[in-house]
Amino acid sequence: MNRRFSKRMLVIATAFAATAVLMGTTACSSSAPEQSSSSGGSGDTVKIGLVTKTDSNPFFVKMRESAQESAKENGAELIALAGAFDGDNEGQVAAIENLVSQGVDGIMITPNSSSGILAAIKKARDQGILVVALDTATDPEDAVDATFATDNLAAGVAQGKWVKAALGDKAPKLLMLDGTPGGTVDTFRHDGFLQGMGLSEDSPEVLGMENTNGDQTKAQTAMENLLQRVPDANSLYTINEPAAAGGYAAIKAAGKQDQIVIGSIDGSCTGVENVKNGVIGATVMQFPTKMADEGVKAIVAFAKDGTKPKAGFNDTGSVLITDKPMSGLDSEDTAWGAENCWG
Amino acid sequence: MSTPTMATQSQNPPPPASLVRRATSSIVRAPLFGASVALIVAIIAFGIISPRFLAPGNISLILQQSVVIGILAVAQTLIILTAGIDLSIGAIAVLGTVVMAQTAGAVGPVSAILLTLIVCVALGSLNGGLSTLLHLPPFIVTLGTFTAIVAATHLYAGSQTFQVSDPLLTFLGTTFRIGDFVTTYGVVAMLLVYLVVGYALTQTAWGRHVYAVGGNPAAAKLSGVRSDWVTFSVYFFSGVIALIAAWAALGRIPNADPNAYQNANLETITAVVIGGTSLFGGRGGVLGTLIGTLIVGVLRNGLTLAGVDNLYQNIATGVLVIAAVAVDQIMRRRTAR
Numbered sequence: 001m002n003r004r005f006s007k008r009m010l011v012i013a014t015a016f017a018a019t020a021v022l023m024g025t026t027a028c029s030s031s032a033p034e035q036s037s038s039s040g041g042s043g044d045t046v047k048i049g050l051v052t053k054t055d056s057n058p059f060f061v062k063m064r065e066s067a068q069e070s071a072k073e074n075g076a077e078l079i080a081l082a083g084a085f086d087g088d089n090e091g092q093v094a095a096i097e098n099l100v101s102q103g104v105d106g107i108m109i110t111p112n113s114s115s116g117i118l119a120a121i122k123k124a125r126d127q128g129i130l131v132v133a134l135d136t137a138t139d140p141e142d143a144v145d146a147t148f149a150t151d152n153l154a155a156g157v158a159q160g161k162w163v164k165a166a167l168g169d170k171a172p173k174l175l176m177l178d179g180t181p182g183g184t185v186d187t188f189r190h191d192g193f194l195q196g197m198g199l200s201e202d203s204p205e206v207l208g209m210e211n212t213n214g215d216q217t218k219a220q221t222a223m224e225n226l227l228q229r230v231p232d233a234n235s236l237y238t239i240n241e242p243a244a245a246g247g248y249a250a251i252k253a254a255g256k257q258d259q260i261v262i263g264s265i266d267g268s269c270t271g272v273e274n275v276k277n278g279v280i281g282a283t284v285m286q287f288p289t290k291m292a293d294e295g296v297k298a299i300v301a302f303a304k305d306g307t308k309p310k311a312g313f314n315d316t317g318s319v320l321i322t323d324k325p326m327s328g329l330d331s332e333d334t335a336w337g338a339e340n341c342w343g
Numbered sequence: 344m345s346t347p348t349m350a351t352q353s354q355n356p357p358p359p360a361s362l363v364r365r366a367t368s369s370i371v372r373a374p375l376f377g378a379s380v381a382l383i384v385a386i387i388a389f390g391i392i393s394p395r396f397l398a399p400g401n402i403s404l405i406l407q408q409s410v411v412i413g414i415l416a417v418a419q420t421l422i423i424l425t426a427g428i429d430l431s432i433g434a435i436a437v438l439g440t441v442v443m444a445q446t447a448g449a450v451g452p453v454s455a456i457l458l459t460l461i462v463c464v465a466l467g468s469l470n471g472g473l474s475t476l477l478h479l480p481p482f483i484v485t486l487g488t489f490t491a492i493v494a495a496t497h498l499y500a501g502s503q504t505f506q507v508s509d510p511l512l513t514f515l516g517t518t519f520r521i522g523d524f525v526t527t528y529g530v531v532a533m534l535l536v537y538l539v540v541g542y543a544l545t546q547t548a549w550g551r552h553v554y555a556v557g558g559n560p561a562a563a564k565l566s567g568v569r570s571d572w573v574t575f576s577v578y579f580f581s582g583v584i585a586l587i588a589a590w591a592a593l594g595r596i597p598n599a600d601p602n603a604y605q606n607a608n609l610e611t612i613t614a615v616v617i618g619g620t621s622l623f624g625g626r627g628g629v630l631g632t633l634i635g636t637l638i639v640g641v642l643r644n645g646l647t648l649a650g651v652d653n654l655y656q657n658i659a660t661g662v663l664v665i666a667a668v669a670v671d672q673i674m675r676r677r678t679a680r
Contacts, residue, residue, distance in 0.1 A: 055653055082653050087602025090595070094408045098647040101401045102393075113504055116598040180602070181502030 046076040046303040048296060049099035049107040051092055055082045058268055059288055060110065062342035063134065067108065067292035074300045079104065086180055086213065089116035096120040106130035106299030108292070114139035114184045130302040130309075134291040136185055137313060146309040148294045148316055150286040152185050155265050155318040156192020158329070162282045163235050163263040164197045165326035172197060172235050175226050176209040177219050177247050179239035186239055189265055193237045207233060212243045219246030227254050238264045241271030241283060248279045267321065272337035275321055282322035282331070288342055290316040377670040378619050378634045381663070385638060389645030396648055403526045409640040410515075410529040411436070411595060412610045413633065414588040416618075417540050418581035419611035420632045424544075425574050426557040426624025427474060427481035431489035432585055433607025435466045437600075438496040439589030443512060444505035444599035452511040460586045466492065467582025471575040489608065496601045505599040516594025529591040536587060540580075541629045553577060558625025613660065614639060617667040621675070638663065 050067050052060035064080045071078040079099060083091035089112055097120060099107055107124055111117055111133060121131050121143055133147040141147060164172070174197070179186035199205055207230045210222035219242065227233065227250060236251075238244035244264035251260050257278075264271060267285025274280045294316065298309035320329060321337040389396040415432050422429045439459045447455040466488065473484040507513060515529035544550035552573045555563035563570055593599065618635030620627025639660060646656045 079647075079650055080652070081647065085605050087600060087605065089598065089600055089603055090411065090592075093596060094643065095647070097404050097408065098644055101395055101398075101404055101644070102648050102650075103395065113598060113600055113602075115504065115506055116596055116600055116603075119597065181497065182504060182602075 046074075046106075046300050047102070047104040048076050048078050048299050049095075049102070049104040050078060050080045050292075050295075051095045051099070051107065051109040052080070052082045053086055053092075053110050053112050054084070054088075058270075059135075059266065059342070063110070063288040063292045066289040067296055070293040070296040074296055076296060076300050076303075078296075083112055086183075087112050089113050092117050093120040096124055100124050100127060100129060104129060105303040106132065108132050108134050108295040108299070109144075110135040111138055118143045130299050132295045132298055132309065134295050135288070139184070141312055146298060146311055146314060148291045148298075148314045150291075150318050151313075151315045152188035152265075153192040153195075154315075155284040155286065156189040156194075157196040158192075158318065158320045159189075159237070159263040159265055159282070159284050160193040160196020160198075161329055162196075162320060162322060162326055162331070163193075163237070163261050165329060166261045166263075166281055166324065167235055170234055172199070172205045173230065173233045174199070174206050174235045174237065175223070175230060175233045176206065176237040177212050177222060177239060177243045178209055178237075179212065179214045179243075181211050189239060190237070193263070197235075212239065212246070214240045214243055216242040216246040216249075219243035220249045221246075223247040223250035224253070227251070227256070231256075232259075234260055236260050236262045238262060238280075240264065241266045241268055241274065241280065244271070244280045244283070245274060248274075265318075267319075267337070267341055269338065269341040272321055272334055272341045275337065276323065276334040281324065282320060283337075285319045285321050285337060285340065287316050287318075287340075375619055375631050375634065377667065378617060378631055378638065381617075382634050382638050382641065385641050385645065389641065389648065393645070393648040396645055399524045401644065401648075403524060403530075405637070405640045405644045406530045406533075407527055407595065408644065409636050410527070410533045411588050411592045411604070412607060412614060412639075413533045413636040414536050414584060414591055415607060416611040416614040416632045416636050417536050417629055418584040418588075419615050420618075420620055420627065420629050421540065421544075421553065421577045422481065422581060423612075423615050423620055423622060424553050424557045424624055424627060425577050426560075427574065427577070428485065428612070428622070429470065429481065429578075429581060430485040430608050431466070431470060431492055432485075432581060432611060433604045434489050434492040434496065435463055435582065435585040436588040436592060436607065437604050438466070438492055438499070439463050439586055440592050440599040440603070441496055441500045441505065441601055443589060443593060444507045445500070447507065447509055447512055452509045455512070456586070456590065459589060460583065463586040463589065464579060464582035467578045467580070467585065468575070470581075471578025474578065475571040475575050493601075500599070500601040502601060504601075507593050507597045507599065512590070513594050513597045515591045516597070527594065529594045532587060532591055536584060537629050537633050540584075544628055549573070549576070554625050556624075610639070613664055616664055616671075619667065619671060621671055622668070626671075626675075635667075 048071055050064060052063060054060060068078050081095035092112055096107060107129060125131055131144045133144045135149050137147045137149055138144050178190055194200060208226045210226060212219040212222055223246060236247055238247055241264050244262055248262060251257060262280050263282050264280050265284040267283060271283050275283050301307045320331040321334060322331050323334050325331045395401055415436060418432050419429055442462050443455050443459045446458050470485055470488055473479050474481045515532055516527055518525050518527050544553060552568045555568050556570045556573045560570055614635040615632050617638055618631030620631055642659055643656055
C-alpha cells in the first residue's frame with residue numbers, strides 16, 4: 001500500500017514539476033519588462049505591439065530588433081509576436097486579439113494575407129488603437145491607419161531594368177524563381193520585374209517559373225530541374241536572396257556562372273556580400289529598419305496627443321545595389337550596401 | 344490490469360482503504376488529473392501575474408481562439424482512441440473552407456455546406472477505407488492523403504484566397520452575449536461537438552467498441568466487435584467533424600486561404616496528448632482533449648499577456664507535451680501491474 005501511494009505521489013510530483021517549470025519561465029520573463037504594474041488602461045509608458053509574419057525570417061528579425069531599439073529611444077515598450085508560418089492568418093489574428101487584451105496603444109503588423117485579418121484589425125481600431133501595416137499593405141489600404149513599406153512593384157521594376165541592361169543586345173531567355181503562390185509582395189515583385197524587362201506574363205522569352213517559398217533549398221532543386229529543361233537560359237529572376245543563392249548553387253554545379261545574369265531583391269548583409277562576390281549580379285535593398293522606426297514613431301506620437309500618421313502608403317524606399325552599374329539606372333555599390341544592409 | 348479487456352480506468356479494483364483514501368486515489372488515477380491540475384494552476388498563476396487575464400473578455404478570447412483546433416481535436420481523439428492517427432485532418436478542413444467559399448456563389452450557402460460535407464466525409468472515408476480494407480497503417484495513409492489534399496486544395500483554389508461575406512457561412516463567428524460575457528456561436532458549436540461525442544463514447548455500445556478496438560484489438564475481435572467497421576466509422580465521423588471545423592474557421596476568419604492551418608494536424612495531436620489520451624489507443628477521452636486544448640490556449644494567451652516571447656511559448660508547449668506523455672507512461676506502468 002505504501003509503495004503504491006509513493007508511486008502516486010511521483011505522478012503528482014511530475015505534474016506539478018512540469019507546471020512549475022512553465023510557471024518559472026513565465027515568472028522570470030514577466031518580471032523583466034515590469035509592465036503588469038501599469039494595468040489600468042493607458043499607463044505612463046506607451047505600449048506597442050508588433051506582429052510579424054514569422055519569427056525566423058532574418059528580415060523580420062531585423063525589423064523586430066529595430067522596433068525594439070526605436071521603442072527604447074522613444075520611451076515605449078515593445079511586445080513582439082508572430083505567426084507560426086507564412087500564411088498563418090489564425091496565428092496573427094490571435095496575436096492581435098491578445099495585444100488588444102493587453103491594452104497596447106498601437107499595433108504594427110506585417111500581414112500574412114492582405115485581407116485575412118481585417119476583422120481583427122477593425123476590432124482593434126474600434127477600441128482606439130492605432131494600427132499600421134509594415135512591409136505589406138492591406139487590401140483595401142485604408143483598413144489600417146497607415147502603411148510603411150517598400151514599393152515592391154518599383155523594386156521589381158528596378159531589378160528587371162538592371163537585368164535587361166546587363167543582357168545588352170542578347171534576347172532574354174528568362175527563368176523565374178518565384179515566392180509563395182498568391183502572395184501579395186511576391187506578385188508585385190514578379191509583375192514589376194517583367195515590366196522592367198519589358199516583358200509580360202506570357203512572353204515567349206519567359207521559359208520557366210517555379211515556386212520556391214523564398215527558400216534556398218527549394219530554390220536550388222527548382223533551378224536544377226529548370227536547367228535540365230532550359231539549358232541555354234541567360235537570365236534569372238529571384239524573389240529574394242536565399243532563392244538567388246539556391247539558384248546560383250544549381251547554376252554553378254552546371255558550370256553556367258558566366259551564362260546567366262541573376263537579379264534579386266531584399267538587401268540583407270548576406271545578399272550584399274553575394275553581390276560583391278559575383279553570386280548575384282544586382283539586388284534591390286529594402287529598409288525594414290526604417291519601416292519599424294517610422295511605425296514606432298507614429299504610434300508614440302498618437303499615444304501622446306492623438307496625432308495620426310499620413311494615411312495610405314508611405315514608401316520607405318528601395319535602392320539598387322550592384323558593382324556593375326548600368327547607364328541610366330541609379331545604383332549604389334556593395335560598399336554602400338554593406339553599410340546599410342540588414343541581417 | 345493485465346486482463347485483455349477494455350482498459351478503461353473504471354475497472355481498477357477499489358483499494359482496501361478508508362473512504363477518503365479511496366476517493367483521492369480514484370481522482371489521482373483518472374488520466375484527467377494531471378491535465379486538470381495543470382489547467383487550474385495555469386489559470387491561477389496567470390490570474391495573479393496579469394489582472395487582465397481573468398477579465399470576461401479575455402476568457403472569451405481564449406475560447407474563441409480554441410474553436411477550430413478544439414473541434415478538429417475531437418476527430419483526432421476518436422482516431423487516436425482506435426490506436427490510429429490522422430495527419431490529414433487539418434488539410435481536410437482547409438480544403439473544406441475553400442470548397443465552401445468557392446461554391447457558395449454558384450449554388451448558395453446551404454448547398455455549399457452540404458457539398459463540403461460530402462467532400463469532407465469522402466476524404467475521411469478514404470482514410471478509413473485504406474486503413475481498414477488494405478490494412479495500411481493510418482500514419483502512412485494519412486501522410487499520403489495529407490500531401491495530396493494540400494496540393495489539391497492549391498490546385499482547386501488556384502492558390503487564391505477567397506473572401507466570404509455570406510451570413511450563413513460566417514454564422515459561427517457571430518457574437519452573442521450572456522450577461523457580461525460575449526462569445527461566438529463557434530464556441531457553442533465546439534462545446535456541442537464535445538458533448539455529443541463525449542456522450543457517444545461513454546454511453547453507447549459504439550463508444551465501448553471504439554475503446555475496445557484501440558485497447559486490445561484481438562480481444563475485441565474475440566468478443567464479437569466488428570473492428571473494421573468501428574475503425575471505419577471513426578474516420579467517417581472525423582470527416583463530419585472536419586466540416587464543422589471548416590465552417591467555424593470561416594466564422595473566425597472570413598477568408599478561405601489554402602495556406603492556412605499548416606500546423607493544425609500537429610496542434611490537434613498536441614491537445615489530445617496533453618489531455619491524457621494515450622497514443623497507443625484505448626485510453627482517454629474527449630473531456631481530456633477539451634482540457635488539453637484549453638491548456639494550450641491559456642498558455643498562449645497568458646504568456647502573451649505576461650510579455651513572453653513567442654519562441655518561449657513554443658518551448659513551454661513542447662515541455663508540456665513531453666510531461667503529459669511522461670505522466671501517461673507512469674500511470675500505464677502502474678495500472679499494468
